[in-house]
Amino acid sequence: MPRLLIPGALLALVSLFQLSSPAKALTLTAEEEAEYIGMMNSPEVSEIRRYLDACLSGDALPPEAQYPCKSDNSAKGDSILEHPRHWVEGRFAVIYVNPYLFGGKIFTLIFAAEPHLVVDIWVYTNEGIAPDMRSFSESEIPASERVKMAADLGAYLKDKRFLR
Secondary structure, eight states: OOOSSSSSHHOOOOOHHOOGGGGOOOOHHHHHHHHHHHHTTSHHHHHHHHHHHHHHHTTOOOOOTTTTTSSSSSOOOOOSSSSSSHHHHSOOOEEEEEEESSSSEEEEEEEESTTTEEEEEOOOOOEEEEEEEEEEEEOOOHHHHHHEEEEEEGGTOOOOOOOO
């Protein structure tokens, strides 16, 4: 069972794709907003932002950290630089988080800019070790569903407090 690090209402919204108009856009309580912002300020989410920025800026990454920035002959969609830059350089929201069998967590993100790319990112964590972004995998969610998800997220996908 996934361990949610964001309000359950958000996961239900994204998972079921039931809301279809901006009039029904997601609304969180002040407590849920604070919980979500706390998760967005976590070391793992900070590592995702740091790695994306380093990859896209051309900063030198150590040899063991080249993937997922650059392809290592992995599956299509599994490296950052193979995507159009404007798809992956902007802000993102975390949709949900799952523990990962090999340690750490899988974060599912939606990018705020169209076409609202949705990706799964593995961030490895271990006590005493800084979080380490280890994979980037494009979701198989069709573009039409991603657009619906973005609309359903409403103002939260535009408000910088909820994005990184």
